[in-house]
Amino acid sequence: MEEGAGTIRVLLCKVGLDGHDRGVKVVARVLRDAGMDVIYGGIHRTPEEVVSAAVQEDVDVLGISLLSGAHVPLFSRVSELLEKQDVRDIILVAGGLMPDEDLPKLKALGVAAVLRQDTTPDEIVAIIRRLVADRDERPAPRG
Amino acid sequence: MARATPKQLVAEVLEGRVQGIARLISKAEAGDEDGQEALAEVFRHTGRAHIVGITGVPGSGKSTLVAALTRELRVSGKTVGIIAVDPTSPFSGGAILGDRIRMAEVAQDSGVFIRSMATHGALGGLARASLDAADVLDAAGFDIVLIETVGVGQDEVDIVRAAQTVVVISAPGLGDDIQAIKAGILEIADIHVVSKCDRSDANDTVRALRGMLKLEVALSDAPQWAPPVIRTSVPEDLGIDKLRLAIAKHRRHLESSGRMDARRRRIMETRILKTAEDMIRNRFENRRDGAVSGLLDRVLAHELNPYGAARELLTALKEEGTHEAA
Structure with missing residues (x-):
């Protein structure tokens, strides 16, 4: 991997009827302080909006924060839309209060990591960096 | 993939x-x-799109106005590419790009493409790649490319050398008319917008601005384009149509008066010089091999002054260049 090949770009949004944005704003700040470009998309977004924003912004990571309890249906819609657009290199990350029994479901929907209330800022940064590094290590077909 | x-x-x-x-x-x-x-x-x-710069102090309502203007342009059948620039933190190197929040309403439209960009250390209100991005959107067929600068203060006016039409937004309640006299930002405007005109103190801002512009007209020879002052309020849907028309009118003015060529020339000149500057800077910054630090030691020891050190650095680069070419 090339050094300084580019700043990590992250889109952070809240989806659905949930205006509790303190958590996602903290995450935005933490990632910015770690040197990333964070596009903050705001609250009450639809899955369609976040996916089209993620494609236009060509982000490495799409982080969606949800405290409404509707994470399974909403993430399933998001991952469906990502697949439809044929974007497979955007890393999907969930943030919020999500019960243990839902974690396998989210994983099956392509969610690469779930950041919950007990994930520390340092862990958040480390997780995002690791996910991007892992993705870039996958051999690209180009020579 | x-x-x-x-x-x-x-x-x-x-x-x-x-x-x-x-x-x-x-x-x-x-x-x-x-x-x-x-x-x-x-x-x-490239060369087909109308490149429009939108600038103003932080909080003057640039993103909100860009969204409203985009809606208006779409109704009139134009496609719109948007480049929204926000500042990179000089301390962490990271950035929070928040312009998109205000543009949610138009973001889903397939005739609109929005890209957020961090300045990454570039000054003057634009990112280094802003104009490359404008090229991409131009070539992709967007009729209008709106470049929203970071909130600029007083003399960061690169946008004037990047756009064919420059819109400067002033908002009420952000300082008196002396602020406006000081700022070079007034002189770069092809079109003035006073935003937030639903506020009662907006009249003062409009008055101060008009007064200032009158002075300018009296001082210069023959202003062929008198920058209009347009009052807008996005919640009241005031003035957005006027702004769209003024932008179109300015383009017609540039084309009919032959000034478009002069602007294009000026834009390209700046781009060439800036790019060369970037290239040279990159080469210096990549030289962690001691060439710079050797010079630095000599300057700190007062054996050499900074001017002489810069010249030595340039000579070294030139020699490297001839080696590469050989």
Whole structure:
């Protein structure tokens, strides 16, 4: 991997009827302080909006924060839309209060990591960096 | 997913495909090599779009106005590319790009493409790759490209050397008319907007601005374009149509008066010089081999002054250049 090949770009949004944005704003700040470009998309977004924003912004990571309890249906819609657009290199990350029994479901929907209330800022940064590094290590077909 | 070759990327951009446009803008930002090749090809297909710069102090309502203007342009049948620039933190190197929040309403429209960009240390209100991104959107067929600068203060006016039409937004309640006299930002405007005109103190801002402009007209020879002052309020849907018409009128003025060529020339001149400057800076910054620190030691020991050190550095670069060419 090339050094300084580019700043990590992250889109952070809240989806659905949930205006509790303190958590996602903290995450935005933490990632910015770690040197990333964070596009903050705001609250009450639809899955369609976040996916089209993620494609236009060509982000490495799409982080969606949800405290409404509707994470399974909403993430399933998001991952469906990502697949439809044929974007497979955007890393999907969930943030919020999500019960243990839902974690396998989210994983099956392509969610690469779930950041919950007990994930520390340092862990958040480390997780995002690791996910991007892992993705870039996958051999690209180009020579 | 297979990586697109530069050729495929260019083809995708010319077809107006969102993913291709997004990828090439990323490559421009990263400054990588196959990106350069694709950008060179894309450049040949530019020159059709109207490049409009939107600038103003932080909090003056640039993003909100860009969204409202975009809606208005879409109704009139134009497609719109938007480049929204926000500042990079000088301390962490990271950035929070929040312009998109205000543009949610137009973001879903397939005739609109929005890209957020961090300045990454560039001054003057633009990012280094902003104009490359404008090229990409131009070649992709967008009729209007709106470049929203970071909130600029008093003399960061690069946008005037980047856009064909410059819109400067002033908001009520942000300082008296002396602020306006000081700022070079007033002189760069082709069109003035006073935003938030639902506020009662907006009249004072309009009055101060008009007074200032009258003075300017009296002082200069023959102003062929008198910058209009347009009052807008997005919640009351006031003045947005006027702004759209003024932008179109300014373009017609540039074309009929022959000034468009002069502007294009000025824009390209700046781009060439800026790019050369970037290239030289990059080469110096990549020289962690001791050449710079050796000079630095001599300057700190007062054996050499900074001017002499700079000249030595340039001479060294020149020699390297001839080696490479040989």
